[in-house]
Amino acid sequence: MQLLRCYRSGRALVLLPLGLIAAVCVVDVLTPREVHLGPLLVAAPAVTAAFAGPRLTALIGALAVGAQLFIGAARGTIGSQNIQVQVAALVIVSGLIVLFRLVLDRRERQLSQSRTVARAVQEVLLPPLPERSGPLRMAGLYLAAQDEAALGGDLYAAARTEDSTRLLIADVRGKGLPAIDHAALLLGAFRAASHRRPTLPWLAAHLDGAMRWDSRQWHTEGTPDTEEAFATALLLDIPDREEVVRFVNCGHPDPVLICCGRAEAHTLVAEAVAPPLGIGPLSGSVAYAVASFAFSPGDELLLHTDGVLEARDADGAFFPLAARAVVWAAARPTGTPDDLLRRLRDDLLAHACGRLRDDMAAVAISRPDR
Structure with a gap:
């Protein structure tokens, strides 16, 4: 027709x-x-x-x-x-x-x-998230800043263990093929290790080591360092039988919890936020602190990259995610993850006059009422 x-x-x-x-x-x-x-x-x-x-x-x-x-x-x-x-x-x-x-x-x-x-590369590296994982419902969203591009350095992935759901959302430094290469590296390392039920600190150290080794394995003592490759990341573990979210933050924007008609970002103290993945010497070790917060039936969780926060309007004002999340929470307390991401997409593009300056990725998770 x-x-x-x-x-x-x-x-x-x-x-x-x-x-x-x-x-x-x-x-x-x-x-x-x-x-x-x-x-x-x-x-x-x-x-x-x-x-x-x-x-x-x-x-x-x-x-x-x-x-x-x-x-x-x-x-x-x-x-x-x-x-x-x-x-x-x-x-x-x-x-x-x-x-x-x-x-x-x-x-x-x-x-x-x-x-x-x-699009073919995106389908391989960033396939759609499963609609359900245990008791959870999930959805993902990716918006490229460039019309001719479908994938950049922003990424997300999910994996199942026997009794929990593991999630990764990250933002690789840079643009173009180098960023896609490092995004593929992180996704592969996460998918290979996350289902083995390692602790979140161990998983973060594994991803950090993969990025460090990949970018510096060919350096010799007399070879000058090139630009450092790193990625901000958020690693989460959501148990099936516990109403809690455990996470490790590696320099990434805070997760936003929407519940009871309100929204709040779970901000950690500076000492609890680990450096981005890939920063530091190959032999260096980082202490990864695990934080947690309640995630009850009916709650929704929004994960996002900094492309959301850095979207500007015609006057140069940043996207007011916190204020918009409160409006979403009040307007639709029982929405689905797809509904939440649709609201985010519409409000974000309206704020940025239909043109984003940076790629963005977002993941919405909900724990439906029993």
Whole structure:
């Protein structure tokens, strides 16, 4: 149905250059000889190139040239130098417009192929979260800052143990392929180790060591260090039979708990926040503090990267996540994770005028009422 509407819309748009050609022909023939409207015919292929491909554009250009010859024949001036110059100019300009349309189509095909590859990479590295994990319901959201990109350095993942759900949300420093490479490294390391039921500090140390070793394994004593690769991360463990969330924060934005019509961010004291993953020497050790808070039936938990907090409006003001979370909590106390992420997406894009400056990822988790 949508393709049919697009087809009909395209057919209707063709009437615009055809009507322009017909109008110029009629008006030019009926006006005095000193009035020449033929040069306006060049607008017909130019308008066509805005909505059609090179073939239709070339056809409209040929019709425009034919119309110019018709005007010259009707006026009896087809052999004049003025008509010949106008026809030649119309042929040259129409040819350039068709060439422009060909180049534009080629770039659009390349962009489409790039987006296809990016979507394939995203499906491999960042598959959708399962809707249910034990008693929990989950949903994930990823928004890329660049239109041609589908994946960057923001990431999330979930894994099951025998009696709990493990979650990771992280933000890798940098952009482009290096960020995607380190994101893939973290995701692989988390998926390989999280289901073995290690403690959260052990899991954090494992991810930290993976990033450190990957970025520095080829360094020698005389080799200068390149830019340091690191990632902020939040590791969580949510037991099936305990109404609690345990987490380790490695320099990441705080989780937001929505419950009882209110919202609160669980901020740790500075001493309890570990440094981002990948910072420090290979042999260094970090003490990872495990924090916890209650997570009762009916509560919802929102995890996010700093792309949410750093979204700006036209005046440069940051996105007021805390204030918006309170509004969401009051408006929809029994919503689903998908509902929460939909609210976040709509409010975030409205605040940023539809254009994010940085990639963002978010995960919503709820523990439904029994």
